Amino acid sequence: MSKLNTDSWDDAKLLSLLRQGNEEAFRVLVQKYQARLFRTAYGITYNKEESAEIVQEVFLKVWENLHTFREESKLSTWLYRITVNLCLNWKRTWKRRFRQYHQPLENPDGSEIPELRNDEDHPESLLQQKEQEKMLWEKIGLLPEDARAILVLKECEGLSYEDIADLLKIKKGTVSSRLFYARQKLRDLLKDYFDEKEGA
């Protein structure tokens, strides 16, 4: 598939053409949103294969149900909403949870925990830093999925509280308190690490 210039397509134009069954518009939609939706899905599932399947399912749903989209929210919000709902209701959720609680020392999809830096610093401190980052990444993975969903939408997608509230159909105040809860929970999980870091 060739790369299209997705910048020149705003959502209103895209939607109008999509409603006419324009395939190029759908390709633009896929290229414009697949990475964002994948990131959101991965933030919740912590699993690449599942996230890829979920993203495919999202676009299939959009293809088939575009006529039901009433433009009460932004197109992007609708896409994120489908993604989050699919992630939270995915049929293999129980499996994912099982893996999460029984194999906490490696990524659920069996891949390496992402390395976050290049080997430019001193090897010893770098190694230590990598270990700490791995540990932090794992701890984030221990958060409940709904808490991680809200965290990824804010931290990685940079959505506003208003957009997240619209997306999850909750109040803005609830977004604020759930984010606070997620951070508080992380703080508890990382208490020893933070205390050690401050003491050093």
Place this chain on the structure above:
Amino acid sequence: MSKYQNTCDPMRLSRLWDHELEPDEAIRIREHVSSCPSCQKRYREHQLVSNVFRAGMDNVMSQIRFDSLENKIWERIRERQAPWQSSVRLFFSSRKFLIPVAAIAAMLFVFFSLTVRTPAPVVGPSALITSFTGDISSVMFLETPESHQTIIWFQETF
């Protein structure tokens, strides 16, 4: 003096980090943070977690082949566009089809093997009589019960 200025408020600190405070409220909280080591520590923790989460995510994203993902999306759409063909293909390739067909075939085999009896083999005539040349005192025509063969019994007089 503001009511927030000398009070640690973790919830507002979280909203400050998210840029979700009103401008005047944000100024007040920032003033408090600048003089509160505990809030400074908490703010640094937000920063650290956020950095790790984003960096980890960026790293994962760099490993994903989105071209291939896009192709898969189109493959699945094409399948849905031809629902008749794909459903027939799916039906024939699935166990839903094969298992009942095998079961029905087995049942039919057993049924016919038990009920249908093979007809008795047709036995050819033991002799063909083309004509009678002598005097015949008596003749009997008989028929076998199952194969319905005709037997001609006769007595010649010499």
